[in-house]
Amino acid sequence: SQKIEQNSEALNIQEGKTATLTCNYTNYSPAYLQWYRQDPGRGPVFLLLIRENEKEKRKERLKVTFDTTLKQSLFHITASQPADSATYLCALSGGYNKLIFGAGTRLAVHP
């Protein structure tokens, strides 16, 4: 069956450093992959989408890579700030615009 894995442990980093979150998947060949941010008590908010034929996508301080050979996506936040503290969800396309979500990784950026 399809499986998506994100680090279940929280990632703690110092303000100003680069945060790198990992999303691995198995038994799957998604057409695209998305990253969402979720704050406590709120719904997920879309951040970035990367397609299978794209290696890298950037948006301001965010960068996503997509390696279909390794079946892995990396999500980077450069010059991290305490306001970046949240849970970040990886989601893969599943047909009819359905998404399959990972459990998410909680990021804590400390001043």
Next chain:
Amino acid sequence: NAGVTQTPKFRVLKTGQSMTLLCAQDMNHEYMYWYRQDPGMGLRLIHYSVGEGTTAKGEVPDGYNVSRLKKQNFLLGLESAAPSQTSVYFCASSYSMSSETQYFGPGTRLLVL
């Protein structure tokens, strides 16, 4: 635009009671979805709709029913609530298959005793 709204925000039910969760979107989106989110697990798709009058089962449809009588509304029903349905429920919508971004509502927290 309000985006995606959900009613109610929080509800406590007793086992066996029924209820309906309402999702509304004002973005003229074709696709709508209902997810549940449990601790340590990713969002799991319950049911979805690709247009007014259509519905389809997702990954975990048992115990739930849905209706999409109007394009802007997507209702999730629990006919006989069970403690296993204690969860946070999120509704989402997207414009079409060509626009893959999903827009989420704020969620409904449901506790079944």
